[in-house]
Amino acid sequence: MDRLQAMRVFARVVDEGGFAAAARALDMSPPVVTRMVADLERHLGTRLLQRTTRKVALTDAGQAYLERVRAILFDIEDAEAHAAASTRELRGSLHVLAPPVLATYFLAPLVAPWRARYPRLLLDIATDNYVAARVDEFDVTFMVVPEDYDGNIVARNLFQGEAVVVASPTYLQRMGVPQTPADLGHHQYLRDSAMAMHNPAGRKLRLQHLQGQFAAQEVDMPHVALQSVSTELLLRAALDGVGVAVMARLLIEPYLASGALVHVLPDWMYSRYTVYAALPTRRMVPARTKAFLDFVTEQVPEAVALQRAAAGLVN
Secondary structure: OOHHHHHHHHHHHHHHOOHHHHHHHHOOOHHHHHHHHHHHHHHHOOOOEEEOOOOEEEOHHHHHHHHHHHHHHHHHHHHHHHOOOOHHHOOEEEEEEEOHHHHHHHHHHHHHHHHHHOOOEEEEEEEOOOOHHHHHHOOEEEEEEEOOOOOOOEEEEEEEEEEEEEEOHHHHHHHOOOOOHHHHHHOOEEEEHHHHHOOOOOOEEEEEEOOOOOOOEEEEOOOEEEEEOOHHHHHHHHHOOOOEEEEEHHHHHHHHHHOOOEEOOOOEEOEEEEEEEEEOOOOOOOHHHHHHHHHHHHHHHHHHHHHHHHOOOOO
16 A cells, blocks of 8 residues: 555545545545555544545544644645745645635635746645634644634734625616614525624624724624525526625625625725734645745735726726
C-alpha cells in the first residue's frame, strides 16, 4: 500500500463528501478509492469513516487522524514548494475555503490572473456557508464577519462593507414602501439561514442608522417567505418581487444602479462586515500561502473597483 497516496485519497473523500465524488476529483475509479481507504483502515486497525448509502462521516478516530494527515500533506507540499527554483515556480496545491458567494463573486474573477502568474500552483477551492470551524483544515479560509467579531484567529483584513435591506420596485409598489424600521415587520422576509445562525434573536432584524444619529432598532419579522443559505437564491427571489432581503451592498450595487432593486430605508443598514483571509494555527506561513495572500491583497482594490464600475459608480 502506498500510504501517502492512501492519505491523500482519504482526505479527498472527506473533502468531497463521498467516494464517488473523490474518485471523480482524483480521476480514479470508485472501487480503487474505496479499496485504498479500506486498506488504510486495515493498516491502522480502526474505522476512519462511517459509510451510509448517501454520505460518509468521520468517526472520532477518523477526525483525529484527518487532522494529522492534513498536517503531513501540508508539510510535504510546502517542502516541494520551497524546493522550487523561484517564486514563480511555486507548485503544488493551495487549499482554500470560502462561502459560496465569495467564491463566485470574489475568487472566481481572480483565477485567470492567478494562473497567469503561478501556472504550476493549483487553487483547490471548497465552499461552505459555515467556515469558522474549519479554518485549521485549509491553507486559507475566507470569512465574512460582523464588525464586532472577536474571534481568536490569525487573519489578514481584506475589505469592509455594509449589508442593507433591499426589495424590488414591483414588490414595493404592491406591498408599500416602509417609512420606518418598524414598518418592515409587515413585510415578506427572505431570510438568510447562515446569518440567522449568528443571530440569537431568531426572526428579527436589528437595523443601525448609517450616521449613528438614532439608536439601533430591532424589528420582528414573522412573515418569512423564503429561507435559504444560498445568497444567489435569495437575491433571485428579491429581484422577482418575493420580499425584502438583507444583502451586501457591494454585491447588489449593479442592481441598485439599474433600478432592479431599491435600498429600503436608505438611512439605515443591517450591519457592517469585514472580509478576512484566515490562516490555520501554524507557526510558519508557507511560501505558497504567502504568495496567495499577497496576490489577493494586491487584487482587492481592483476587484472592488470593477464591481463598482459595473454599477456605474465613481468614487
